[in-house]
Amino acid sequence: MDVEGILNQIRERVVADAPVRSSDAALVANGPSSNGSPLTPDYDDALQRLRTHLAVAGRAADRLPPIFSNREGARARLELWLKNKSKPLTRWFTWEQVNFNRAINDALCDVVELLNAEARELAALRGQLNAWQTQLTREMQHQLSSVRAEAVELKSDQALFRFETEARLQQNDATFAQLEEAIAETGRRDTEHANNYARLES
Secondary structure, eight states: OOHHHHHHHHHHHHHHHHHHHHHHHHHHHHOSOTTSOOOOOOHHHHHHHHHHHHHHHHHTTTOOOOOOOSOOTHHHHHHHHHHHHHTGGGHHHHHHHHHHHHHHHHHHHHHHHHHHHHHHHHHHHHHHHHHHHHHHHHHHHHHHHHHHHHHHHHHHHHHHHHHHHHHHHHHHHHHHHHHHHHHHHHHHHHHHHHHHHHHHHO
16 A cells, blocks of 8 residues: 555545544533533544554554656656655655654554553542442441431430439429428427427416
8 A cells, every 4th residue: 555545544534533523622612511520532432543543654654655756758757767866865854754653653552552551540440439439338328327326325315314304303392292291290399399388387
């Protein structure tokens, strides 16, 4: 496959990805959603598109553009002869372009590997977060049930304390009534004793 075919493939893929990129740009422009989470395109689809572009770029990473001419006849032969003769003179910057293409392709491959590692780490962190949330929910439910049990026990203790207090108050009222009767009886006896003493003196 020549470079022109590769460029046509890239052009077709860019045209096919244009609606997706416009929708992604609209999502970024709209900002976060109502629940506060950022709106991002589908991660797997983005990685798949990146792998497809890398496959196309990998085929052209170490190739130079072919020598061709748009002219015909003797002019085309003369142009191709001049380009072939001047090819060694352009080697110093064309090979730098090839090296640059290869470096970019390798860097993008490393980026894909890093994104895959980040995705695996993110999945592991989400699993840990879900486990922590489940454990925290269980602990909160256990503490809530214990607090409810303590509240019920406290209510029963309060009712028992109130019953005992009312019983003691009734007992104290009875004791006070008995003391008042005893005081009254003592007063009557004192009066009788005083009368008896007065009669004895007379």
